[in-house]
Amino acid sequence: xxxxxxxxxxxxxxxxxxxxxxxxxxxxxxxxxxxxxxxxxxxxxxxxxxxxxxxxxxxxxxxxxxxxxxxxxxxxxxxxxxxxxxxxxxxxxxxxxxxxxxxxxxxxxxxxxxxxxxxxxxxxxxxxxxxxxxxxxxxxxxxxxxxxxxxxxxxxxxxxxxxxxxxxxxxxxxxxxxxxxxxxxxxxxxxxxxxxxxxxxxxxxxxxxxxxxxxxxxxxxxxxxxxxxxxxxxxxxxxxxxxxxxxxxxxxxxxxxxxxxxxxxxxxxxxxxxxxxxxxxxxxxxxxxxxxxxxxxxxxxxxxxxxxxxxxxxxxxxxxxxxxxxxxxxxxxxxxxxxxxxxxxxxxxxxxxxxxxxxxxxxxxxxxxxxxxxxxxxxxxxxxxxxxxxxxxxxxxxxxxxxxxxxxxxxxxxxxxxxxxxxxxxxxxxxxxxxxxxxxxxxxxxxxxxxxxxxxxxxxxxxxxxxxxxxxxxxxxxxxxxxxxxxxxxxxxxxxxxxxxxxxxxxxxxxxxxxxxxxxxxxxxxxxxxxxxxxxxxxxxxxxxxxxxxxxxx
Numbered sequence: 001x002x003x004x005x006x007x008x009x010x011x012x013x014x015x016x017x018x019x020x021x022x023x024x025x026x027x028x029x030x031x032x033x034x035x036x037x038x039x040x041x042x043x044x045x046x047x048x049x050x051x052x053x054x055x056x057x058x059x060x061x062x063x064x065x066x067x068x069x070x071x072x073x074x075x076x077x078x079x080x081x082x083x084x085x086x087x088x089x090x091x092x093x094x095x096x097x098x099x100x101x102x103x104x105x106x107x108x109x110x111x112x113x114x115x116x117x118x119x120x121x122x123x124x125x126x127x128x129x130x131x132x133x134x135x136x137x138x139x140x141x142x143x144x145x146x147x148x149x150x151x152x153x154x155x156x157x158x159x160x161x162x163x164x165x166x167x168x169x170x171x172x173x174x175x176x177x178x179x180x181x182x183x184x185x186x187x188x189x190x191x192x193x194x195x196x197x198x199x200x201x202x203x204x205x206x207x208x209x210x211x212x213x214x215x216x217x218x219x220x221x222x223x224x225x226x227x228x229x230x231x232x233x234x235x236x237x238x239x240x241x242x243x244x245x246x247x248x249x250x251x252x253x254x255x256x257x258x259x260x261x262x263x264x265x266x267x268x269x270x271x272x273x274x275x276x277x278x279x280x281x282x283x284x285x286x287x288x289x290x291x292x293x294x295x296x297x298x299x300x301x302x303x304x305x306x307x308x309x310x311x312x313x314x315x316x317x318x319x320x321x322x323x324x325x326x327x328x329x330x331x332x333x334x335x336x337x338x339x340x341x342x343x344x345x346x347x348x349x350x351x352x353x354x355x356x357x358x359x360x361x362x363x364x365x366x367x368x369x370x371x372x373x374x375x376x377x378x379x380x381x382x383x384x385x386x387x388x389x390x391x392x393x394x395x396x397x398x399x400x401x402x403x404x405x406x407x408x409x410x411x412x413x414x415x416x417x418x419x420x421x422x423x424x425x426x427x428x429x430x431x432x433x434x435x436x437x438x439x440x441x442x443x444x445x446x447x448x449x450x451x452x453x454x455x456x457x458x459x460x461x462x463x464x465x466x467x468x469x470x471x472x473x474x475x476x477x478x479x480x481x482x483x484x485x486x487x488x489x490x491x492x493x494x495x496x497x498x499x500x501x502x503x504x505x506x507x508x509x510x511x512x513x514x515x516x517x518x519x520x521x522x523x524x525x526x527x528x529x530x531x532x533x534x535x536x537x538x539x540x541x542x543x544x545x546x547x548x549x550x551x552x553x554x
Contacts, residue, residue: 041098361420
């Protein structure tokens with residue numbers, strides 16, 4: 001495929017797999033729970049990996065190799081080959097859709113929230129989860145990409161299938177040890193009910209600014225943390241106005257749930273609505289991140305990828321390992337050095353707030369794009385003014401600029417992801433009601449999916465607009481004939497505007513205010529958990545459970 005087509009296809013596939021998380025989260029929270037959803041998704045992911053490997057193993061499932069002669073025409077895939085590949089990708093979408101929103105919350109479920117050690121364990125778990133996840137990606141981008149590029153695609157695609165099988169075995173081996181939180185109903189149903197009732201009662205008037213006079217029923221088996229009343233989105237409070245027509249059952253619950261909602265239910269919906277403006281801004285971080293994972297590869301193809309004076313070349317796809325390396329190295333430093341240091345001055349267990357962490361990542365994102373533009377301008381200048389190293393296949397002259405110049409922009413983006421990415425996931429997990437945490441996990445990946453689709457639209461729009469301009473196409477097949485640095489500057493400008501918007505919504509945001517004692521909530525929530533928790537200390541939970549959750553992400 002041409003580079004612009006390949007980038008578009010990758011973005012669309014990535015967006016689809018990430019948006020699939022919202023469906024999995026709905027099924028998880030409504031019917032199956034996280035353990036069953038993870039079990040089904042991991043099996044689907046394994047089968048998809050096997051099917052993907054078969055496209056390389058069986059000659060009839062892939063097109064013939066392209067001729068090496070100059071001017072030779074490559075024969076494209078048949079409809080049957082495309083359909084088989086699409087089937088493999090559908091299985092991978094199902095697997096990714098189920099694993100991504102459930103894996104991290106399922107791991108966090110293993111910690112005891114009643115202890116201080118358990119609370120801090122959850123904070124560290126977010127960091128170490130992403131550390132493990134990123135390490136797995138580094139293995140993919142180095143060892144597996146090298147095998148695929150230089151040894152065999154059949155073997156290179158078999159390795160992920162074997163690792164996925166190993167992950168399934170380890171995951172199911174720990175089945176009897178896990179804390180398994182049962183499904184507690186669809187959060188989308190609850191959100192819809194509050195909005196519908198508020199609209200029905202839109203003509204009623206609220207008295208005062210407090211919750212006095214509003215329906216404030218709490219069921220005995222209620223599992224979420226009790227929230228205090230807030231004055232944001234006051235129109236939703238009308239759903240909790242009790243009229244003479246609103247009948248109650250003997251236990252105090254509403255006879256018709258579509259006519260009356262409690263203050264607690266209203267506040268839970270407010271939590272979700274408050275997060276959405278922040279989510280939109282934080283999700284756009286990945287608009288810049290995606291450019292580093294696509295066009296940086298094309299830059300490397302037209303750069304000197306040799307290590308030293310030897311003949312070994314770094315595979316173009318393996319340059320992404322430097323992004324992962326930046327994230328992998330920074331996360332332990334952040335968790336073990338920066339957080340304890342900041343904790344002394346702020347008094348917060350996490351050192352800084354989740355939104356401050358996301359904001360720091362967004363600022364590094366802008367810096368990374370500016371560095372990318374400067375490096376690309378240098379690469380192109382060298383390619384046009386100095387002797388080159390030949391011609392890249394289907395592209396233009398290879399610049400004598402070392403590919404190592406691409407490392408700073410990747411490392412900066414990796415550190416930015418360690419701040420903004422991990423900060424986002426932790427923010428959604430802690431700010432959503434407990435019964436919506438799978439939904440919160442899917443929201444993070446839906447943000448990545450949204451950024452993928454926006455990136456596809458942005459690439460196509462810029463390519464089409466600049467193709468016939470006097471300044472020339474910014475994104476041609478041969479980067480030496482284009483102005484990729486202009487595109488990077490354009491993205492940096494968008495990220496700057498987005499950062500200003502993020503500061504505005506962060507200032508407006510109010511963190512979830514829990515009024516109930518955690519011991520009270522733990523007492524009720526433990527009724528749905530397995531008895532294993534009662535016989536395990538927080539330290540034992542860390543030792544016994546965290547590795548199993550991390551292994552499933554691999």
